[in-house]
Amino acid sequence: GAGVSQSPSNKVTEKGKDVELRCDPISGHTALYWYRQSLGQGLEFLIYFQGNSAPDKSGLPSDRFSAERTGGSVSTLTIQRTQQEDSAVYLCASSPSPTGRNGYTFGSGTRLTVV
Amino acid sequence: GQQLNQSPQSMFIQEGEDVSMNCTSSSIFNTWLWYKQEPGEGPVLLIALYKAGELTSNGRLTAQFGITRKDSFLNISASIPSDVGIYFCAGYTQGGSEKLVFGKGTKLTVNP
Numbered sequence: 341g342a343g344v345s346q347s348p349s350n351k352v353t354e355k356g357k358d359v360e361l362r363c364d365p366i367s368g369h370t371a372l373y374w375y376r377q378s379l380g381q382g383l384e385f386l387i388y389f390q391g392n393s394a395p396d397k398s399g400l401p402s403d404r405f406s407a408e409r410t411g412g413s414v415s416t417l418t419i420q421r422t423q424q425e426d427s428a429v430y431l432c433a434s435s436p437s438p439t440g441r442n443g444y445t446f447g448s449g450t451r452l453t454v455v
Numbered sequence: 456g457q458q459l460n461q462s463p464q465s466m467f468i469q470e471g472e473d474v475s476m477n478c479t480s481s482s483i484f485n486t487w488l489w490y491k492q493e494p495g496e497g498p499v500l501l502i503a504l505y506k507a508g509e510l511t512s513n514g515r516l517t518a519q520f521g522i523t524r525k526d527s528f529l530n531i532s533a534s535i536p537s538d539v540g541i542y543f544c545a546g547y548t549q550g551g552s553e554k555l556v557f558g559k560g561t562k563l564t565v566n567p
Binding site: 344373375380381382383385388396431433438441442443444445446447448449 | 486490495498505545562
């Protein structure tokens with residue numbers, strides 16, 4: 341597609357439920373990144389994919405968080421047993437290659453609210 | 456992890472004023488990027504800088520890659536209401552990993 345597409349745009353879930361967030365990167369972009377942005381905060385790195393593998397998952401906050409990427413394209417971020425502190429905007433970005441010198445193209449994010 | 460110190464955290468200015476914000480790091484960067492994020496959207500790239508000393512403009516925006524390679528600034532001239540948003544600096548460290556490091560952002564409010 342023309343840009344990075346994320347769905348859903350908004351998600352309200354009850355504490356303890358699992359959620360899946362989807363990212364559809366720009367076609368042909370091999371690198372895909374997930375970031376988290378809490379209210380009024382900067383961008384917190386979660387995980388990076390090159391193709392289908394994840395060389396850097398150092399930012400995942402706990403083992404409740406996991407992500408996968410299939411076919412070198414769509415990625416899913418899964419949060420199990422959601423907690424209120426998981427409430428944030430989850431941003432996905434892609435780039436043609438790692439250390440792409442033009443940086444990343446971001447999606448509009450998924451706003452997750454855990455009640 | 457790698458930290459970028461971005462300042463100021465927020466700015467409240469009158470329409471027509473000039474704005475300046477900057478980022479510093481203890482590490483050498485080989486690329487500096489400036490992004491703008493508007494409410495409900497993801498960050499959008501404004502300017503990319505690749506060489507120490509480089510000065511690049513994009514309309515009313517001007518950014519520079521510091522000579523020491525440890526800092527960068529962004530200036531906005533003659534601000535207008537649509538400049539409102541959060542501005543982030545970001546960069547790749549020399550010899551660093553394959554992910555961008557981001558500053559915490561400068562929230563800009565422009566009063567008409």
